[in-house]
Amino acid sequence: MTASSLGAHTTKELDRVVIRFAGDSGDGMQLAGDQFAAVSAAFGNDLATFPDYPAEIRAPAGTLAGVSAFQVHISDHDILTPGDKPDVLVAMNPAALHANVGDLAPGATLIVNADSFDERALAKAGYESDPLADGSLKHLVVYEVPMTSMTLAACKKTGAKPRDAERSKNFFALGLISWMFTRPTEGTIAWIAKRFARMAQVAEANTLAFKAGWNFGETAELFASNYEVAKAHLQPGTYTNVTGNTALAWGIIAAGQLSGLPVFLGSYPITPASDILHELSKRKSFGVRTLQAEDEIAGVGSALGASFGGALGVTTTSGPGLDLKSETIGLAVSLELPLVIVDVQRGGPSTGLPTKTEQADLLHAMYGRHGESPLPVIASKTPSGCFDAAIEAARLAVKYRTPVVLLSDASLANGTEPWRLPEIESLSRIDPNFATEANHVDEDGKKEFWPYLRDPVTLARPWAVPGTPGLEHRIGGLEKLAGAGTVSYDPANHEEMVRARAAKIAAIAADIPLAEVDDPHPAGSSRVLVLGWGSTYGAIAAGVRRVRARGKCVAHLHLVHLNPFPPNLGDVLARYPVVLAPEMNLGQLSRLIRADYLVDVRSVSKVMGVPFKAAEIEAAILDALEDPDVGSPGGDGPPESAETAETSEATGSLGGAVAVEAGA
Amino acid sequence: MMTQDNASAKASSSGNGSGSLPGGTENVAPTTRKDWASDQEARWCPGCGDYSILTAMQLLLPEIGARRESTVFVSGIGCAARFPYYMSTYGVHSIHGRAPAFATGLAIARPDLDVWVIVGDGDALAIGGNHLVHALRRNVNITILMFNNQIYGLTKGQYSPTSVQGKVTKSTPFGSLEVPFNPISLALGAEATFVARTHDMDRKHMMEMFRRARQHRGASFVEVYQNCNVFNDGAFELVTGRAVRSSNLIPLVHGEPIRFGEAGEKGVATCKEGGLCIVDVDASTEDQVLVHDERREDPSIAFQLSRLARGPFEPTPIGVFRAVDHQDYGAGVDFQIAEAKSHADADDLAALLRSASTWSVR
Numbered sequence A: 001m002t003a004s005s006l007g008a009h010t011t012k013e014l015d016r017v018v019i020r021f022a023g024d025s026g027d028g029m030q031l032a033g034d035q036f037a038a039v040s041a042a043f044g045n046d047l048a049t050f051p052d053y054p055a056e057i058r059a060p061a062g063t064l065a066g067v068s069a070f071q072v073h074i075s076d077h078d079i080l081t082p083g084d085k086p087d088v089l090v091a092m093n094p095a096a097l098h099a100n101v102g103d104l105a106p107g108a109t110l111i112v113n114a115d116s117f118d119e120r121a122l123a124k125a126g127y128e129s130d131p132l133a134d135g136s137l138k139h140l141v142v143y144e145v146p147m148t149s150m151t152l153a154a155c156k157k158t159g160a161k162p163r164d165a166e167r168s169k170n171f172f173a174l175g176l177i178s179w180m181f182t183r184p185t186e187g188t189i190a191w192i193a194k195r196f197a198r199m200a201q202v203a204e205a206n207t208l209a210f211k212a213g214w215n216f217g218e219t220a221e222l223f224a225s226n227y228e229v230a231k232a233h234l235q236p237g238t239y240t241n242v243t244g245n246t247a248l249a250w251g252i253i254a255a256g257q258l259s260g261l262p263v264f265l266g267s268y269p270i271t272p273a274s275d276i277l278h279e280l281s282k283r284k285s286f287g288v289r290t291l292q293a294e295d296e297i298a299g300v301g302s303a304l305g306a307s308f309g310g311a312l313g314v315t316t317t318s319g320p321g322l323d324l325k326s327e328t329i330g331l332a333v334s335l336e337l338p339l340v341i342v343d344v345q346r347g348g349p350s351t352g353l354p355t356k357t358e359q360a361d362l363l364h365a366m367y368g369r370h371g372e373s374p375l376p377v378i379a380s381k382t383p384s385g386c387f388d389a390a391i392e393a394a395r396l397a398v399k400y401r402t403p404v405v406l407l408s409d410a411s412l413a414n415g416t417e418p419w420r421l422p423e424i425e426s427l428s429r430i431d432p433n434f435a436t437e438a439n440h441v442d443e444d445g446k447k448e449f450w451p452y453l454r455d456p457v458t459l460a461r462p463w464a465v466p467g468t469p470g471l472e473h474r475i476g477g478l479e480k481l482a483g484a485g486t487v488s489y490d491p492a493n494h495e496e497m498v499r500a501r502a503a504k505i506a507a508i509a510a511d512i513p514l515a516e517v518d519d520p521h522p523a524g525s526s527r528v529l530v531l532g533w534g535s536t537y538g539a540i541a542a543g544v545r546r547v548r549a550r551g552k553c554v555a556h557l558h559l560v561h562l563n564p565f566p567p568n569l570g571d572v573l574a575r576y577p578v579v580l581a582p583e584m585n586l587g588q589l590s591r592l593i594r595a596d597y598l599v600d601v602r603s604v605s606k607v608m609g610v611p612f613k614a615a616e617i618e619a620a621i622l623d624a625l626e627d628p629d630v631g632s633p634g635g636d637g638p639p640e641s642a643e644t645a646e647t648s649e650a651t652g653s654l655g656g657a658v659a660v661e662a663g664a
Numbered sequence B: 001m002m003t004q005d006n007a008s009a010k011a012s013s014s015g016n017g018s019g020s021l022p023g024g025t026e027n028v029a030p031t032t033r034k035d036w037a038s039d040q041e042a043r044w045c046p047g048c049g050d051y052s053i054l055t056a057m058q059l060l061l062p063e064i065g066a067r068r069e070s071t072v073f074v075s076g077i078g079c080a081a082r083f084p085y086y087m088s089t090y091g092v093h094s095i096h097g098r099a100p101a102f103a104t105g106l107a108i109a110r111p112d113l114d115v116w117v118i119v120g121d122g123d124a125l126a127i128g129g130n131h132l133v134h135a136l137r138r139n140v141n142i143t144i145l146m147f148n149n150q151i152y153g154l155t156k157g158q159y160s161p162t163s164v165q166g167k168v169t170k171s172t173p174f175g176s177l178e179v180p181f182n183p184i185s186l187a188l189g190a191e192a193t194f195v196a197r198t199h200d201m202d203r204k205h206m207m208e209m210f211r212r213a214r215q216h217r218g219a220s221f222v223e224v225y226q227n228c229n230v231f232n233d234g235a236f237e238l239v240t241g242r243a244v245r246s247s248n249l250i251p252l253v254h255g256e257p258i259r260f261g262e263a264g265e266k267g268v269a270t271c272k273e274g275g276l277c278i279v280d281v282d283a284s285t286e287d288q289v290l291v292h293d294e295r296r297e298d299p300s301i302a303f304q305l306s307r308l309a310r311g312p313f314e315p316t317p318i319g320v321f322r323a324v325d326h327q328d329y330g331a332g333v334d335f336q337i338a339e340a341k342s343h344a345d346a347d348d349l350a351a352l353l354r355s356a357s358t359w360s361v362r
């Protein structure tokens, strides 16, 4: 099935397109969007996705609260974000339209399931009049498609009850959009067969609905043209499409293999982290032991217990769980045992916005324990980066015998991107360096084991695991005598130990990569450094590209290591008169930077539960550049090609983004 | 009867959960009590019941051929929780209430270890109640000894979840209003597979209960009546005092009729209204006396036995209430892992990364 074969339509080329599938949370929009992304990835586009779903499993059908959406951005060049505004919105019901129409720019394409626009549904969605009739959508290119009735007609021969057949309408939508963007169909048809292998009738209905959607696009003389988005020129290699949660789980498995330590995950289900527990629970063949604990406290407690036994102890959670784990993380700081704590951040405080993204746990990770209890903090910046971040967290934990907090967030957890798979052989090994013999001789010449005798280089203490004869020792949360590790209430010893624990973490700075600034301009010409961390990477990098496309200079530094900071960070900051720190919080990194480097960071905050848009970052940078304090706008650099810049001009409508007409 | 059971069920030699651990443990010489005492001086109040429990443990472990390097004591916080510091084994003094959680991870990761959990009544039943019941329910391979002194000792004398109603303490100057937990009933309700009670005045009985608990594969729960002579002196005197013991302690012995009293003149029988009651044993009632069966799958009779006394002031059963064999959690995990590993390329990381659809860019 190719569009041009019938000659009824023209096919236009686009360099990129943003599509949002929106419907009721029971409508299967996540599934449809995810499959569209998978097919596009396999086709060779670069892409980024953004699933956005309600916290309630099934909010009342047809209401605004129940709307679930999946946005996918596909392109023929490398892209960094799921896109600011959809070029195409698929709305399965009035509520989906109402909740999303505000994000559409004039000229955008809207495809609605016309069958769902009855009076009751309109009222439920809060519409007083029918938007399809009242002229309120005049600024859009609207296609009214009777998706429900066409799905029912297509599925009739399966013998499925109408109520069941109707549920295939997401596949009708997927078929139509697949036609519209000339996606290959074989992949989806094969995927349906596999995914619904145990439900033959459902598989058949979904396939028929999918084909009906495709054929509708092809034969109905509704659409003047369809579109192609060519393959992107990605680095050679083998790719897969991965979410942050899956990449993180795989990174933990990899860390287990690289260290030779059996992985133990103690976890309690919590959105949006549970998928890590699910993925690791499947991987018993890698020797992974998972425990769904009775609570968050037992999740981390059991992980720490496993670490004491010589395993790689890991616990996964989100903000509310991190609150509960604080006490045990403090014990891990005191016991100086390896422990990886994964916090997939979500909107807070309290239950907050369980399915929405935020970066407001940074200071919690840094300081959320009583006493002086420093630990390393790292953050992934992309979904696939969660793989490397998990390995790095484990490396630091094992090498320095310390708990490490690894920060992800809801947008990384569920967002996907193509990931060029690493060669396993290229990953560095992690040496657990277990203690095997006594390390001290007492006054009587007797050899003994001192559990707190530090390595002079790493300042880490020896890790002697039960089962090792001669190294029996007792440790606990009480302050320990430096070296010997016995309980000590001595004032000077306490100060020595507090300082030793702090020095150990601070010294890790020498063992992490230097901060590398993305600043292609001649030295001194960038006056503004955009400093980010975590999932804002895509939006910041895209915003920076847009500014550069305007011929202006701007630098970007994205931190992965947040405690300790890279050793050259102070020097880097000193090179730029203005440091701009966009964060999905009220300025937490900004505070740390101000405190450590006395740099007057300008915080750019967004706390709406959704990621920054590239346009917002662009505006913030332009704003800063125009500020007289920034000094001379300095050396406008050569504009970057508009093709690689995710320019705002290119968003909003299919018409605006058309580059070439391929024609029929 | 003490037996040599080095190849105990608690510390299995069958599987070492950790693939790359150092050290072998073959052919170690027999140990003595001295080998099991650490160099730390015990710092409980003089006269505290904890001392006799420590002695019982330090005598038992060499006797049964346990190994120091594969023995771990994990404790929470409280007077009882100092216990690990006094044993020359591996030990962790963890967090108030969290010892069962810590021990759960340790025991699952290391099925070869002999993991003891030392907790007090406040530790296990108040702040750590959730961890206790779930460790028991999961049947994690650990031995939990709960030193019950019906008081908070370390924080200097507040009432605990086992304090009797009306108890006057610093935090209940007008008397406690709370109904206490019955730890044995609680453990049985939490699906515990091994439940026993002993007391600090009878070393031989303690050693026997500890030995049995260790021998049990899965979660074992032992309540130890422990006298806190500073803040709650004599709490168990009415049942454990030498003068009253024979008339107020009811020894539970598997396969034996449940009888007590100087000459076994009292017995436990099923009463007409249902439930258990205490009867005078004579020729006419002798065959009504309940024969103790700790292996009974249905825990309801064990539960009834746990309710026989309303508190340690009337005839109270001691001994093993329940000992049934169920698969322990860690064994289940190991079984699933072995099964998953038996497939080809089971732990091929490169294949895992390629398990979703992939594509190549040249």
Ligand code: SF4
Residues within 6 Å of the ligand: B043, B044, B045, B047, B048, B049, B050, B079, B080, B149, B153, B154, B227, B228, B229, B230, B231
């Ligand atoms: S306060 Fe009570 S329980 Fe604690 S050590 Fe003293 S006597 Fe023993």
